[in-house]
Amino acid sequence: MILQGNQRGGAKDLALHLLKEENEHVEVHDLRGFMSDDLVSALNEAHAISQGTRAKQFLFSLSLNPPKQEKVDTQTFENAIERVENKLGLSGQPRAIVFHEKNGRRHAHAVWSRIDTQAMKAIPLPFTKRKLMEISRELYIEHDWNIPPGMTHAENRNPSNFTLAQWQQAKRNGEAPRAVKQAFQSCWAQSDSRASFENALKEQGYRLAKGDRRGFVALNHRCEPFAIPKWVGVKTKDVRAKLGSEDDLPSVAEVRKQIADDMQARLNLLQKQQANAIEARAQLINDQLRQLVTKQRQERQAQRNAQEKRWQQETLQRQARFLKGLRGILDRVTGKHRQTVKRNKQEAENAKQRDRQEKDGLIFKQADQRQTLVKRMERLHEYRQSRSESLSNDIAQYRDISQQKQDFFQLRKQTIRKDPTIEH
Numbered sequence: 001m002i003l004q005g006n007q008r009g010g011a012k013d014l015a016l017h018l019l020k021e022e023n024e025h026v027e028v029h030d031l032r033g034f035m036s037d038d039l040v041s042a043l044n045e046a047h048a049i050s051q052g053t054r055a056k057q058f059l060f061s062l063s064l065n066p067p068k069q070e071k072v073d074t075q076t077f078e079n080a081i082e083r084v085e086n087k088l089g090l091s092g093q094p095r096a097i098v099f100h101e102k103n104g105r106r107h108a109h110a111v112w113s114r115i116d117t118q119a120m121k122a123i124p125l126p127f128t129k130r131k132l133m134e135i136s137r138e139l140y141i142e143h144d145w146n147i148p149p150g151m152t153h154a155e156n157r158n159p160s161n162f163t164l165a166q167w168q169q170a171k172r173n174g175e176a177p178r179a180v181k182q183a184f185q186s187c188w189a190q191s192d193s194r195a196s197f198e199n200a201l202k203e204q205g206y207r208l209a210k211g212d213r214r215g216f217v218a219l220n221h222r223c224e225p226f227a228i229p230k231w232v233g234v235k236t237k238d239v240r241a242k243l244g245s246e247d248d249l250p251s252v253a254e255v256r257k258q259i260a261d262d263m264q265a266r267l268n269l270l271q272k273q274q275a276n277a278i279e280a281r282a283q284l285i286n287d288q289l290r291q292l293v294t295k296q297r298q299e300r301q302a303q304r305n306a307q308e309k310r311w312q313q314e315t316l317q318r319q320a321r322f323l324k325g326l327r328g329i330l331d332r333v334t335g336k337h338r339q340t341v342k343r344n345k346q347e348a349e350n351a352k353q354r355d356r357q358e359k360d361g362l363i364f365k366q367a368d369q370r371q372t373l374v375k376r377m378e379r380l381h382e383y384r385q386s387r388s389e390s391l392s393n394d395i396a397q398y399r400d401i402s403q404q405k406q407d408f409f410q411l412r413k414q415t416i417r418k419d420p421t422i423e424h
């Protein structure tokens with residue numbers, strides 16, 4: 001369980017933050033040592049008391065985040081909170097516990113007043129980070145949870161200033177040499193002039209250009225140049241005999257820019273269409289999640305009402321065991337009254353444990369229900385990231401080509417230097 005704590009002020013802001021409706025479920029689980037019975041007023045009490053001291057950070061706020069895949073019951077959270085307050089010297093201090101559930105996960109927050117009302121000063125909290133780390137590590141070991149790498153060895157922690165991965169290099173078209181050769185030879189065979197040959201190449205995804213070292217070349221949608229004589233399998237003079245002079249053709253650089261501009265426009269359109277489709281899907285999942293949360297809140301309220309009704313009935317039943325009048329006096333003399341008190345106390349404790357287990361059971365069941373939607377959203381997010389990165393990468397590369405960036409062409413030459421399918 002990851003424990004993160006800090007000293008702070010701002011009682012009202014903290015209370016409102018803990019009660020935020022952005023969470024699927026919010027429960028003020030416990031208020032101890034306060035006159036008020038609501039969170040905002042309770043923390044404001046702590047602020048009012050702190051005015052008699054010089055303390056500005058009169059609160060200690062702790063968040064408790066269990067491992068993502070673990071179902072942690074209420075008692076485990078309470079035990080961890082008790083351990084923290086004992087370790088930090090906050091035992092007996094006014095305290096609030098709030099549970100949050102978001103994206104199918106349950107975590108907790110605890111807030112203590114640091115003000116010692118006897119001495120009217122703030123309780124010092126030295127080495128807080130180290131102490132919380134020690135407790136956190138103990139909790140992982142005790143519950144047999146997988147310990148995060150950074151908690152076992154400091155050198156394994158993720159650095160905060162990590163380097164972003166470089167954009168992937170331009171995608172290769174993946175065409176086999178035989179398929180490329182067949183395409184060029186087919187275009188050549190079915191044409192009798194430059195115009196018909198150029199149209200045939202366009203249908204295959206190529207554009208004709210004037211080569212830098214050879215007369216005629218064709219560029220594919222990745223702006224890769226192919227020498228016409230080589231791929232058609234004829235001599236350069238025969239190509240000129242059929243197609244004429246290449247002097248009036250655009251250069252390779254000009255065709256590259258044309259292709260790059262066209263591809264940028266097309267990919268930008270596809271990127272927008274993809275974003276709209278994914279956003280619509282995400283909205284649908286969010287709507288389903290909101291509906292589910294509303295239903296779950298109703299279920300929890302129904303459970304609370306049922307448990308309160310049952311508790312009242314059981315309390316009446318326990319009270320009915322105490323006899324009145326002379327028979328009641330006789331029970332006290334014989335010790336039967338004391339036995340009844342003991343029995344009632346045990347039954348009441350058992351009832352509390354039963355209600356808590358029922359509550360945790362419903363919490364875990366509902367968390368599983370939400371996790372199904374959360375996982376769908378995570379898969380959608382991963383898909384969006386992957387597709388968006390791929391399209392953005394291609395758009396950036398075509399933009400580099402359009403702007404005639406030398407570093408791009410140098411990288412490109414290094415990439416294709418040894419590829420026999422490309423003539424450059």
